Amino acid sequence: MRSLKSAILSAAFALGLAGAAQASEAVHIPKQEWSHSGVFGTIDKASAQRGFQIFKEVCATCHSAKLVPIRTLSGIGFSEDELKAIAAGYEVQAGPNDAGEMFMRPGIPADRFPSPFPNDNAARAANNGALPPDLSLIAKARVGGEDYLYAFLTGFEENPPEGVTLMPGMNYNKVFPGHQVGMPNILMPDGVSFADGTPATVQQQAHDISTFLTFIAEPHMDARKQMGVKVILFLIVLAGLMYATKRKLWSTLH
Amino acid sequence: MAQAHAPQFKNPVVKWIDSRLPIFTMLDHEYNQYPMPRNVNYLWAFGAIAGIMLVIMIATGLVLAMQYAANTHIAFESVERIMRDVNYGWLLRYVHANGASMFFIAVYIHMFRGLYYGSYKAPREILWILGVLILLAMMATAFMGYVLPWGQMSFWGATVITNLFSAFPLVGDPIVTWLWGGFSVDNPTLNRFFALHFLLPFVLLGLVVLHTAALHVSGSNNPLGIDPKGPQDTVPFNPYVTVKDGFAVVVFLIFYAAFVFFAPNYLGHPDNYIPANPLVTPAHIVPEWYFLPFYAILRAIPDKLGGVLAMFGAIAVLAALPWLDTSKVRSCKFRPIYRQFFWILAIDALVLGYAGAMPAEGVWLLVARIGTAYYFFHFLILLPLLGKLERPLPLPASICEPVLKGGGRVAAGAHAKPMEKA
Numbered sequence: 001m002r003s004l005k006s007a008i009l010s011a012a013f014a015l016g017l018a019g020a021a022q023a024s025e026a027v028h029i030p031k032q033e034w035s036h037s038g039v040f041g042t043i044d045k046a047s048a049q050r051g052f053q054i055f056k057e058v059c060a061t062c063h064s065a066k067l068v069p070i071r072t073l074s075g076i077g078f079s080e081d082e083l084k085a086i087a088a089g090y091e092v093q094a095g096p097n098d099a100g101e102m103f104m105r106p107g108i109p110a111d112r113f114p115s116p117f118p119n120d121n122a123a124r125a126a127n128n129g130a131l132p133p134d135l136s137l138i139a140k141a142r143v144g145g146e147d148y149l150y151a152f153l154t155g156f157e158e159n160p161p162e163g164v165t166l167m168p169g170m171n172y173n174k175v176f177p178g179h180q181v182g183m184p185n186i187l188m189p190d191g192v193s194f195a196d197g198t199p200a201t202v203q204q205q206a207h208d209i210s211t212f213l214t215f216i217a218e219p220h221m222d223a224r225k226q227m228g229v230k231v232i233l234f235l236i237v238l239a240g241l242m243y244a245t246k247r248k249l250w251s252t253l254h
Numbered sequence: 255m256a257q258a259h260a261p262q263f264k265n266p267v268v269k270w271i272d273s274r275l276p277i278f279t280m281l282d283h284e285y286n287q288y289p290m291p292r293n294v295n296y297l298w299a300f301g302a303i304a305g306i307m308l309v310i311m312i313a314t315g316l317v318l319a320m321q322y323a324a325n326t327h328i329a330f331e332s333v334e335r336i337m338r339d340v341n342y343g344w345l346l347r348y349v350h351a352n353g354a355s356m357f358f359i360a361v362y363i364h365m366f367r368g369l370y371y372g373s374y375k376a377p378r379e380i381l382w383i384l385g386v387l388i389l390l391a392m393m394a395t396a397f398m399g400y401v402l403p404w405g406q407m408s409f410w411g412a413t414v415i416t417n418l419f420s421a422f423p424l425v426g427d428p429i430v431t432w433l434w435g436g437f438s439v440d441n442p443t444l445n446r447f448f449a450l451h452f453l454l455p456f457v458l459l460g461l462v463v464l465h466t467a468a469l470h471v472s473g474s475n476n477p478l479g480i481d482p483k484g485p486q487d488t489v490p491f492n493p494y495v496t497v498k499d500g501f502a503v504v505v506f507l508i509f510y511a512a513f514v515f516f517a518p519n520y521l522g523h524p525d526n527y528i529p530a531n532p533l534v535t536p537a538h539i540v541p542e543w544y545f546l547p548f549y550a551i552l553r554a555i556p557d558k559l560g561g562v563l564a565m566f567g568a569i570a571v572l573a574a575l576p577w578l579d580t581s582k583v584r585s586c587k588f589r590p591i592y593r594q595f596f597w598i599l600a601i602d603a604l605v606l607g608y609a610g611a612m613p614a615e616g617v618w619l620l621v622a623r624i625g626t627a628y629y630f631f632h633f634l635i636l637l638p639l640l641g642k643l644e645r646p647l648p649l650p651a652s653i654c655e656p657v658l659k660g661g662g663r664v665a666a667g668a669h670a671k672p673m674e675k676a
Contacts, residue, residue, distance in 0.1 A: 039516055067334045133528075136334070140519060141527035177537070217527075220337075220344045227345070228515020235508045242501035249497055253292065253489065 027175045029144040029151045032207065036214060039229065042222045043215050048076040050194050051212025054205055057192055059135060062127060062183075064115035067136035068216045071109035075219050076212075083109040090114050128169040130182025139210070139217035146210040151175045153206040156185035261286075284470055289488035290495045291476035293653050297371075298474065299502030300364040306503055307357040308462060312455050314350040315399075322402065324448035326441045329404035330529045348518040354396050355521045356510045358544035361389065365572075370596055372584030373475040379576040381468040384461055386573045391458045393545070398451040400542055404444060405526030410539045412439045412447070418552070421559040438532065479584025480649055487653035538613060546610030547603050551629065553614040554622040564626065571633045578633055580641030588647040592640055599632050 035044040052073065055065070070087045078086065090107035092114055097103055107114070115134075117123035124131050133141075142148045152175050160172035160179070170180040187205045194200055215221070261282040263269045272278045321340050323332040336343035365385070368374055374382035401412045416433050420426040435442030473482065482488050489495065513520065521543060525536050541549050548565050555561035571578070586593040606625040612618035 067331065067338070069338070072338070137527040141524050143524050145524075218344075224344060224348075224515055224518070228511060231511050231515065232508055235504055235511060239501060239504040239508065242497065242504050246497045246501050249493060253494075 027177075029147050029175060031147050032150050032210075034146060034211065034214075036211070036221065039225060041225070043076060044211055045077040046196065047208045047211040048215045049078070049212075050196070050198060050204075051208035051210070051215075052076065053194065054187075054192055054209045055135070055212055058186055059209065060113070060116060062116060062123070062132040063135045064117070064132075065113045065135045065216060066115050067112065067134070068219075069110060069112050070107060072216060072219045074109075075222075076215055080109075087111060128182055130169075132183065135213055135216070137217045139214040141217075146214045148175065149210040149213055150206045153187055153209065154202060158185070284466075286490065286492045288470060288491040289482065289485070290474055290491050291478075291482050291487060291653055292489045292494075293476050293478060294474060294495070295477055296498075296502050297363065297367040298476075299499045299506075300360050300367060302499040303503055303506045304357060304360040304364055305462065307353060307360055308455070308458060311350060311353050311357060312459070314346050314353065315452075315455065317346055318350055319448075319452060322448075324402065324445050326404060326444055326530070329402065329444060333403045345514075348514045352510065352513045352518060352521060354399060355513070355542070355544065356506070357392065358396070360506070361392065362544070365389070366600060368475075369575075369599070370586045370593075371475055371477055372479050372579070372581075372586070374576045375579065375582075375584050376576070377472045378468075378475065381465060381472065382576055383573050384465040384468055386569065388458060388461045388465060389572075390569060391454055391461060395451060395454040395458060396542065396544065398447040398454070400526075401444065401447050402451060403526060404530045406528045406530055406534070406536050407523045407526040407539070409439060409530035409532065410536055411541055412443065414539055415541075416443075418558075418562045418565075421562045423559070475584065476653060477585060477587065478650060478653055479588070480653065483652045483654075540611060543607065543611070546608075547606035548610070550606040550610035550622040551626045553610070554619070554626040564630075568629060571630065575633065575637075579637045581644065581646065582641075583646040583649065588649055589640075589644055590647065591644045592637075595632065595636060595640070599629070602628050602632070 035041055035047070070090070071083060073083060073086065074080070087107040087109045090111070090113070091104045092107045092111050093102055094105050095102035117126060120131055139146050139149060144151070152173060155174035155176070157172050157174065160166055164172065164179065166172060166180055170182060171184050172179055173181045187202045187209075189202055190200050192200050192205065198204060218224075261279060263272055263278060268278055318336065321332065321336045321343065323329060333347070336347055338344075340346070368382065368385070397411070397415060401408045416430055416439065419429045419433065422429065431437060433443070434440065435446060476482075523540060540546075548568055551568050552561045552565040555564045581589060581592065583589055586596055602625050605621060606629065609618050609622040609625060614622065
């Protein structure tokens with residue numbers, strides 16, 4: 001599967017399309033093993049569910065995912081009742097009511113994830129001037145995708161290399177452009193305790209949250225690839241029939 | 255070329271309509287009996303492929319336009335609604351977004367085929383110029399389409415490209431303000447770009463109709479670049495070429511589907527999944543891959559106005575090509591020297607494309623400058639001289655001669671005299 005993808009990519013490269021691959025960053029981002037990579041890969045639902053737990057307990061204190069409806073999580077194996085329970089755990093602003101006032105109500109699956117801050121300025125004010133980016137599309141909005149997310153989350157260093165002076169309130173990260181980032185090293189060993197008993201190492205957490213963020217950035221990815229396999233198989237058969245027809249027809253010319 | 259006989263329609267309704275509006279006779283003449291040189295190769299299918307791409311783009315674009323909202327506050331979110339909530343919206347959007355790239359791939363191959371086989375030479379000059387206009391309309395459409403998702407590259411790409419017009423003295427700044435509908439790229443800009451992005455494909459369609467009409471006057475060129483001498487040199491378009499083009503279209507669709515389903519964002523830029531922010535400039539502003547050679551030419555010239563003129567000149571020079579190439583021989587097959595320079599030009603275009611993706615500094619700037627100089631040298635100096643200096647190889651007497659190696663049966667339905675041995 002990887003080889004098919006790399007064949008496509010190298011064909012694209014040969015066509016001179018490589019320009020779309022952006023100017024190279026100096027930092028090397030190692031490739032990780034993902035169950036969803038490749039033509040037949042699908043999202044690891046258990047991993048994505050653990051990732052959701054990390055999102056809820058850790059990331060969402062500062063980061064929003066405001067483009068994602070809660071019902072999207074049915075794609076990683078939550079039942080309707082579980083979704084209702086998850087949604088009801090959030091307070092959502094609604095209204096105005098008959099008195100013209102906004103009010104809070106428990107969430108429903110059709111709601112989008114509520115944001116931790118009412119607006120960007122409030123988010124900056126609470127985070128030392130830095131704006132925690134929305135996570136809805138983060139896996140598609142960074143060069144390297146989920147590999148970058150993993151490298152970023154595991155790339156914090158307590159003491160910056162010699163000669164690097166951090167600005168106040170900043171943290172050193174190996175892969176972040178410029179290496180100084182407002183976000184602290186947030187993933188701690190056993191910082192969360194997984195219900196399925198998976199040991200919560202930093203690597204495991206980084207893997208799970210990256211899987212979850214990949215899922216919410218592209219909730220239809222599994223369906224897309226499965227359709228793609230059928231479409232391409234169909235087209236190959238059709239091409240064979242077309243070629244046979246063409247051969248037969250043109251052979252009458254000679 | 256018009257040995258075509260009037261068709262006899264059996265269906266009385268068709269007959270009735272045709273005697274009042276001979277649309278069926280026209281279709282029969284242009285798409286059924288239309289004589290194609292029998293030696294055309296698969297490169298000739300890229301015209302049909304480009305046509306199919308235009309249809310796919312208009313069809314998917316129409317449905318996307320029903321869901322999209324051209325307002326800076328909600329444009330980005332409306333695209334995400336298409337991706338997440340609209341039934342098969344992700345499919346429509348990826349087919350459309352990758353379709354733009356596929357359209358350009360088809361058209362660029364189509365153009366290089368024309369360059370190789372001299373398809374722009376008399377009597378096909380207007381056909382070729384219409385093709386250059388199609389390329390311009392495609393570029394404008396694709397540029398404005400890329401602005402619509404209102405991501406970071408949308409916004410900054412629009413800012414860079416519209417600012418190019420400010421290079422013109424005196425009228426430059428008023429033109430830019432007029433294009434923007436304000437004093438920066440903002441809501442009025444997005445709104446009008448959406449209107450124009452919807453309009454231009456139909457202008458494109460009109461140009462394609464004219465392009466095809468002009469083609470059907472002179473007839474298709476072929477790999478030998480010599481005119482068909484009679485029916486023995488041609489086959490009726492249907493079924494011979496419809497089936498051949500059909501096969502090529504399906505193979506192209508496999509390539510297209512591989513991108514749509516397995517690497518839908520490979521040809522895009524990750525920054526366009528970040529909502530537009532006028533206060534944050536991306537580290538590298540890069541246009542879509544199909545603009546990169548022109549972007550390299552733009553940045554190769556140290557002067558802003560010079561760069562803009564060179565970029566537009568790179569396309570204008572194509573329109574003048576029928577008169578710049580002084581050789582009477584069409585096909586590269588019989589032009590041994592030009593053939594080598596053709597491939598150098600093709601490599602030059604790829605090198606320019608690569609340089610366009612790199613930061614305009616150091617070695618890449620030098621590469622872009624050499625590439626730009628060579629591009630204009632090829633068209634403005636080499637081609638006029640080469641036509642005079644080069645000694646072409648002897649042309650075959652007819653298309654049939656090398657194809658059939660002296661005689662053979664001809665297409666059923668084509669009334670031909672028996673071939674003489676060459």
